[in-house]
Amino acid sequence: MPLAYSLPSNLSPATVTNTSSLLRIISLALISGAAIASRLFAVINFESIIHEFDPWFNYRATRVLAEKGFYAFWNWFDHTAWYPLGRVVGGTIYPGLMATSGVIYNVLHALNLPVDIRNICVLLAPGFSALTAWSTYMFTKEMKDESAGLLAAAFIGIAPGYISRSVAGSYDNEAIAIFLLMFTFYSWIKALKTGSAFFGTLTALFYFYMVAAWGGYAFITNMIPLHALTLILMGRFSSRLYVAYSSWYAIGTLASMQVPFVGFQPVRTSEHMAALGVFGLLQIVAFAELVRAHVSSKQFQSILFGSVIGIGLLGALAFGGLTYKGWIAPWTGRFYSLWDTGYAKKYIPIIASVSEHQPTAWPSFFMDLQFLIFLFPAGVVLCFRELRDEHVFVIIYAVVASYFAGVMVRLMLTLTPVVCVAAAVAFSSLLDTYIDPVEPEASDAAASPAEGTSAAGAAAAASDAGSSKKAKKAAAPDPGVASGILAAVAPSGSGPKSRGIFGLDTRGLVVFNALGMLLFFVLHCTYVTSSAYSSPSVVLASTNPDGSQHIIDDFREAYYWLRQNTPEDAVVMSWWDYGYQIAGMADRPTLVDNNTWNNTHIATVGKAMSSSEEVAYPILRKHDVDYVLVIFGGLIGYSGDDINKFLWMVRIAQGVWPEEIQEPNYFTPKGEYRIDDAAPATMKNSLMYKMSYYRFAELFGGNQAVDRVRGQQVPKTGPTLDYLDEAFTSENWIVRIYQVKKEDPLGRDLKAANAFANGKKRKKSKPLSRRRAVA
């Protein structure tokens, strides 16, 4: 057999095995290192700090767990959240993340390694990303082989789509959930392949961990049944499937019901019915198989026909009846919004107001996955070519996750693993083909020079073509696909032996190109991670004229001021985005926070913010609000401020009080959203507008004041406040805190009292006693 290049022949097989196993271990260790290291940009550029919003709550809960123990955490009633309602934390969260950190914390402390709980929380996500890389390796190994596994591990380790939710400090459920997802899938595949109840139980255990960690567990709950159902429909029912599925479902469901937040949902909500249905179906099919083994095939046909129809009807009726009776909860709004992207905007504006729930823009696919996104289809095609049970799983996963990723930016996260797996399969097939030194036998291929040149030509073309075409073409000369095409073109063609690559140059070109793609992938990932995904968003960074970093730290400044200089029970009202941060950094009770469970309460805040002072004041007093906090970016051009979010407040309030708050009132007659002189009166009188622009124009010392976010000129005479007092404004005016005045001791209306204090003459014509401060 001719070889393109010579291989050393004096190596014993044992040496080769040992060396490759050592190399694999070293590669995995390096991949883990790279995965962790690339997530540390946030710590190096900024500091070891918890990012964004939800992580602050997780961090706070973890601190309770670490300081007071697990039971105190389990029974924790947080009376500072959702004032005055409070929140049963133990029953309304997925405790997996906190429990994981708590266990790590306790183990380290037991070993006399007193690591700060904050550092554990900050570094948890990078640590688990290393485990994700490892579990992706195991998963892909089941699909193809170890080398594909290593590629997949490297891809998932640095793919920005996953890094975006797992940088150091991003202490959120997704930090550990992707590892659990991949490991559950791996053990499912393993259980299915071997028919082992042990792996089935392992699947169930990791499924339980996943249920305890992330609401996205419903993805597994539906993926595995879907896979099982597809296999049954494909006629691939086997005892292995039966054992794997039954052990997973029985143990996993029982275990998942131990999580208080989940409770009886697995038997009572529509989201979980698929799993139950497939479980029942499997029993029936297994029973049918048993019956078939004992009766003749003709009898069996009729029994099968009758029973399938009967049971199908019965099942559907039972499901419908149970849903109708309310025993099974119908689909939730969040579920509908997955199918109809306009649904949330119409019916649940709170969900729609979150930017990560918006449909994905096309460029973000490339930004998050770079060349993987066009290797991905090739990998799926290769799965079709082999189509073992596990390949069916990847195909289903790919289809489902692609759809979801298109619907919601956030679900890009669930797509990333399968893209990495499929791309790794495709890429490793490419490398397998082109690195393999075996050449087709020239003598045997008298009729096939054309084929040889066509393959070589394809490879050469691939090297010339642009990067996107490169991948497709590079994937095309794979032996399987190529042979398929050739077989279609020339059915009388030569035998399989003549397929292959001639010469070192073609090999070199393709391999060189492939390596180039990998290199650019690394550069792209590093760039995207460092520039786009590593900002804590609690701290903003800008650049000084001399190029040094300038930190804008207004959030922490204001929160720390609240913490140090206000009474401990002072209630702070703000838009729900900042609830967790206020609770975490300022340690003060808040009205609403990021756990948006009570729409009315949020709408109340929205109403207070969007109505005039006179209307808002009784609301504030009734809720014991001491301070109101607004985010205002007009001075330095911070665009994520409350004036830009204001319309959502209006919309949410309108959903509850359609008579009092109407969105069109906040637009100019021309339909523009303005804050300058042309702003409508409702806008100008709203509490939010007043608090944002209070004394803002004075800062410009007589010059024209400009709002740098909206690029509009702010009226010279700014709004006045009668019921609130400015209490604190941060250095760059991003956070402004107002104190709610108590009722006037003389029983006057606060407006009148203010006018009196300013020495203004009372207008006789206007009876003032009519307006009392508090109803």
Added chain:
Amino acid sequence: MSRHWRAPFSLLLSAFLLPLCASAANSFENTAIVRIVDLGGALVHLTTTYAIRALEDGSNVYTIALGEQEHGHTSWLEAKLKGQTERLPLEDFGYHKDSGVYLYTVELPKALNVNQTANLVIETVQTHATYPWPEEAAQKDPQSLKYHSELLVLSPYKTAVQRTKIKSPSPQVHSYTTPESVEFTTDAVVTKAGATITYGPFYNIPPSATGTFVDKKQKEIVVHYALDFPVLEVTKLERAAEISHWGANLNIEDNYHFHNAGPRLKGHFSRLEHQSQGYFGRPAPHVIPSLQLHLPAGIHNVYYYDLVGNVSTSALRTTPSIPKGAEANRFSVLEMRPRYPIMGGWNYSFTLGWDSPLADYAGFDSKTGKYVVGVPIMTVIPGTVIDDAEVKIILPEGATDIDYYAPYPALSERISTHISYLDTVGRPKVTLKYKQLTDKHGGVIYVTYKVPSTAHLRKAIASATALLGFFALGLAVKRLDTRIRRK
């Protein structure tokens, strides 16, 4: 309150000694007493010069008296002979119930014979002796304080002439008391020149450290003056110094709780006004926008953070280590900017820590085989009082024969165990507690201890054993056959 003098007598003994003391009242007379009061913010420095004349041969123990109020504020007291730098030994006799004063005795370096004279200088520092008046000030308002004091300096001896001079930090003195019917003078009781207010001279005062005198003749004076600097108080300071022999490192971590003890902010904080004050270069006197801390030379890895993370607004300039024995004249300067300007009545807390080469602080005494490490008690912030201070010194694991020498005795001291990274038995920790420290209290606690060389190896052996155990376990598990049925 922390003082550097001894208090060796039990209460019983002092009760026995007091009559003795009173009888000794005839051994001296004061030819003149001059007290100079330097007003400030949190601290008031008093310098009292006693020109004394012996009435008996061999008189060498001079008694000074502090009134009750005065004693309550005093947190530092030292006696020197004029023109000399050596401190004279002081003994505390505690409260004398009959006369209502606190008595201290100063031992003169050599006994005086009849008619011999000496000039004794007593320096005291008072804390919390002033309070803001008005108690609230708006952001633009000036800051004024009031200081209460007693008119006459108490002494168990007869006094020929006595004066009290009160120096205000600025010539803007809003008001001062003119006491009525003071019997020891014929002239004006009080005169003011510039920033100095002089009470007296008062002539021929009888022994005044008695209850009747304090009740009948003593007068209270109040000075109301403007202060252009903020009044900073440290309500709590926790210092932890960790000595590491492996790392050749002394890590010091301070936990500060600041409080602006100036007038409370009236109304609310307006960023606009604050920024325009800064723009026009007229900062309000009661705002603390930033703070300069003089840290030791040669420090590295400095960190400063508070409960919500790194205080990104601060800057640090370090200087290299100073050779041992040389005078510490260079400092690393930390320009500490709190997250927000500390207005009157506001609080701010933060943690500041650094590493420094152990060699700068430690020595080895080959005679006794002990290490000696000097740990500074605090970073002195001029004009600031530290209400509660706790100094923890964490010694290396396995240290024995621990002794420590504080420059002045602590209110409570304790040795406990502290467990840190990779410890097996824990490290000894010395905890000292103080109250009312002033800028005079900067000093060094010397700790001596032995560390056997086996203790040095403990960590290495412990971690090596743990890792080896782990590998052994791995080996065993790998070779264990857990299959039920052999294939």
